[in-house]
Amino acid sequence: MQPWEFLESESRRDYGIFFTRIDQLKSPRTGHVLRRVVVEAPHWVNVVARTEDGQYILVRQIRHGIGAPSLEIPAGMVEPGEDPAVAAARELVEETGYESSSLRLLGEVFPNPAFQSNTCSIYLAEGCRLTREVRQDDSEDIQVELWAWPDLLAAVRSGEIRHALMIAALFYLIDAGEAPGFSQSVG
Amino acid sequence: MQPWEFLESESRRDYGIFFTRIDQLKSPRTGHVLRRVVVEAPHWVNVVARTEDGQYILVRQIRHGIGAPSLEIPAGMVEPGEDPAVAAARELVEETGYESSSLRLLGEVFPNPAFQSNTCSIYLAEGCRLTREVRQDDSEDIQVELWAWPDLLAAVRSGEIRHALMIAALFYLIDAGEAPGFSQSVG
Numbered sequence: 285m286q287p288w289e290f291l292e293s294e295s296r297r298d299y300g301i302f303f304t305r306i307d308q309l310k311s312p313r314t315g316h317v318l319r320r321v322v323v324e325a326p327h328w329v330n331v332v333a334r335t336e337d338g339q340y341i342l343v344r345q346i347r348h349g350i351g352a353p354s355l356e357i358p359a360g361m362v363e364p365g366e367d368p369a370v371a372a373a374r375e376l377v378e379e380t381g382y383e384s385s386s387l388r389l390l391g392e393v394f395p396n397p398a399f400q401s402n403t404c405s406i407y408l409a410e411g412c413r414l415t416r417e418v419r420q421d422d423s424e425d426i427q428v429e430l431w432a433w434p435d436l437l438a439a440v441r442s443g444e445i446r447h448a449l450m451i452a453a454l455f456y457l458i459d460a461g462e463a464p465g466f467s468q469s470v471g
Numbered sequence: 472m473q474p475w476e477f478l479e480s481e482s483r484r485d486y487g488i489f490f491t492r493i494d495q496l497k498s499p500r501t502g503h504v505l506r507r508v509v510v511e512a513p514h515w516v517n518v519v520a521r522t523e524d525g526q527y528i529l530v531r532q533i534r535h536g537i538g539a540p541s542l543e544i545p546a547g548m549v550e551p552g553e554d555p556a557v558a559a560a561r562e563l564v565e566e567t568g569y570e571s572s573s574l575r576l577l578g579e580v581f582p583n584p585a586f587q588s589n590t591c592s593i594y595l596a597e598g599c600r601l602t603r604e605v606r607q608d609d610s611e612d613i614q615v616e617l618w619a620w621p622d623l624l625a626a627v628r629s630g631e632i633r634h635a636l637m638i639a640a641l642f643y644l645i646d647a648g649e650a651p652g653f654s655q656s657v658g
Contacts, residue, residue, distance in 0.1 A: 285540040285614060287533055299493075299508040301586060304486065309535060313612050320535040321486040323510075346474055347584035348496060348507040353472040354584045393635040395583065397534035397541045399488060404635065425500050427472060441646070448580040448591065452638035458645055458653070459628070466645070469652050 286312040301325065301361075302400075321399055328395065328404040329372040330359035332453050332462075333382060335412050339430040341380050342445075346425055355429070355439060356447045368405040376409055380428045381418045384409035391456035395449060406453045408462060433464045473499040480509075488512065488548075489587075508586055515582065515591040516559040517546035519640050519649075520569060522599045526617040528567050529632075533612055542616070542626060543634045555592040563596055567615045568603045571596035578643035582636060593640045595649060620651045 288309035296305040302325040309318050333341040340357075347354040360375035362368050369387055377383050390406045420426060431439070439445045440454065458466045475496035483492040489512040496505050520528040527544075534541040547562035549555050556574055564570050577593045607613060618626070626632045627641065645653045 285531060285533060285612070287538055287540075288535070288612075290538070299491065300506075301508065304491070306486075307535060311610070311612060316610060318535075318610050319487075321488065322536055344472060346472060347581075348475070348494060348505075349509055349586045349588050350581055350584040351474055351477070351588075352584075353474075354581070391633070391638070392630065393633045393638055394534075394537055394541070395635050397537040397539075397634055399536045401536050401538075423498070423503060423505050425472070425475075425498060437646075443579065446578070446580045447584055448582050448635050448639045451578070451580055451642050452635045455638050455642040455645070458642070459624075465656050467654055467656065469654065 288312060288318070291317065323396075323400045325361075325395075325400055325402040326364075327362040327368060327371075327402055328359065328449075329362055329368050329375060329407065330357050330404060330449055330453055331372045331376050331387075331407045331409050332357055332390065332457055333376055333380070333384060333409040333412050335382070335430065339432060340436050341376075341382055341412060342429045342431050342436070343379050344427040344429060354447055355445050356450050357453060359449065362405075369407065372405070372407040372409070376412070377416060379418065379426055381414050381416045382409075382412040383415045385411040385413075390453065390460055390462075393449070393452050404449055406449075406456055408457065408460070437465075475499060475505070478504065510583075510587045512548075512582075512587055512589040513551075514549040514555060514558075514589055515546065515636075516549055516555050516562060516594065517544050517591060517636055517640055518559045518563050518574075518594045518596050519544055519577065519644055520563055520567070520571060520596040520599050522569070522617065526619060527623050528563075528569055528599060529616045529618050529623070530566050531614040531616060541634055542632050543637050544640060546636065549592075556594065559592070559594040559596070563599070564603060566605065566613055568601050568605045569599040570602045572598040572600075577640065577647055577649075580636070580639050591636055593636075593643055595644065595647070624652075
């Protein structure tokens, strides 16, 4: 399948957490020229983090897209030049005060390939211990919570947890054989 | 947890598939005033669709966010006033030519509550039959493919399938007991 021919980019705008640009693209099938918005966001990470006694470290914060609180796994943006695994460990300790003895990549997704250019790397952090106090800046308002797996799963089923990137992380957790109670007979 | 106080919206811009606006918000914790971009997108749907003989109906298309082909389940936008289930059935037949005898809601996610306002409803369509020819407009270039479950799972593991909203759909498929080979001992 042939990519569309790139003609030009225009109207690049800085929105702080991402840039938008408009690409002019030409269809290889019909020759039709389209203008499409692309959201250029940095590489993102999120982390399924478990304490030494198997509790899940979640963060609850007001999310301005929906104007309401959202219960999620720790997540954030990779800094320019930063290794995504380093970013995951950094976001975990910055948001929650927990540090992990073991971090591994579960999967990598495109948050939205239809109009976003970026990738999100999903990690599993185990053996987490509380090592620091959380320091929030003026723009943050994060509450750290420890959840047992059955309660977390119930919160997904009730819709309390429904950030798509968190739900995607749970798929990879199951597929890695790391989700309590889930098993595979094939694959 | 208290939402931030909404002060005003400004700079609303139309990007065709979404609008952006800048909200001024005041922190209930610190009184600090923030300006945050919100992407106003319509309600979205996607559909895990299976044929009568249990094959999965996927679509491959160039996605302009990543400038590359992406293998996905059928998906689209809900029209104003349209029922999401109706939109799911409509997108399925428009993109693939298949119609389903049975459609049910698997889950509802926020694609990205950090800056997007919208929801994506995820459906399971079973017993799908090819009833129409696919008609693509000039801006589309969609290839319809039938995949057996083990191959689909292998494509997720290899990274060929990695649209986060599709991976989220697979979580709900597993949790509904509808993913071949996956089972739960509790929950």
